């Protein structure tokens with residue numbers, strides 16, 4: 001039986017590129033997002049490259065929590081089994097706290113944390129029924145330390161989802177489940193195209209996702225990607241005194 005992977009937020013950026021690269025590795029795909037025309041296009045692209053591969057697509061807004069459970073169970077039933085679920089859908093809106101833009105911060109908190117919680121619950125229901133599965137959580141390097149201004153809420157959601165996954169890993173230790181947390185640095189995508197030109201550490205989508213896919217395939221407990229400069233940087237980010245840290249970001 002082919003290995004199967006469910007990826008949320010597969011209509012763009014890292015999710016779409018993960019779909020391509022996991023298809024190249026032989027996986028059948030379960031892909032969801034709100035923009036289904038993009039998912040259909042990706043499905044055609046993958047099938048042209050790999051005729052016979054199974055690619056299921058569904059419309060999903062991760063803020064519609066009932067639908068998250070419905071779609072995840074539907075994918076599991078249709079494909080027969082989910083080997084891996086990547087909780088990837090997310091957005092990067094935000095405003096400094098107390099500056100009159102609660103709406104943007106609330107939307108980020110709902111999508112990136114509550115949406116991810118719903119996805120994790122739904123994935124774990126499927127995995128517990130199967131008695132196996134690999135949960136992959138897309139966090140961010142910004143989760144390493146409280147971040148200022150437009151990043152404050154986003155970083156808090158990414159620390160929150162990393163903690164959800166860490167808690168699950170603690171609970172499931174020694175059992176037939178795997179949990180990985182991925183901490184991407186700057187990887188080109190729709191989310192950051194407005195800062196791509198000025199961000200020197202930005203890597204192209206394909207290269208960044210190759211590092212993500214390699215870490216996921218190794219079932220790493222946690223991975224900063226690409227490893228350089230982000231693995232050593234994670235130590236600095238966590239431990240640098242605040243005046244020094246403020247100069248770095």
Ligand SMILES: NC(=O)c1ccc[n+]([C@@H]2O[C@H](COP(=O)([O-])OP(=O)(O)OC[C@H]3O[C@@H](n4cnc5c(N)ncnc54)[C@H](OP(=O)(O)O)[C@@H]3O)[C@@H](O)[C@H]2O)c1
Pocket residue numbers: 008009010011012013014015032033034035036060061062063087088089090091111115138139140141183184185186187188189190191192
């Ligand atoms: N790129 C980076 O440098 C970077 C760094 C750290 C962490 N990350 C994380 O990596 C993940 C992917 O980000 P990206 O850079 O690939 O961003 P992106 O290019 O903006 O793609 C975001 C994806 O999430 C989906 N999405 C957003 N809101 C959704 C909702 N309410 N329901 C369902 N799907 C939703 C979008 O699909 P639709 O709009 O079609 O629904 C899209 O497919 C995110 O969790 C992000 O926080 C990225």
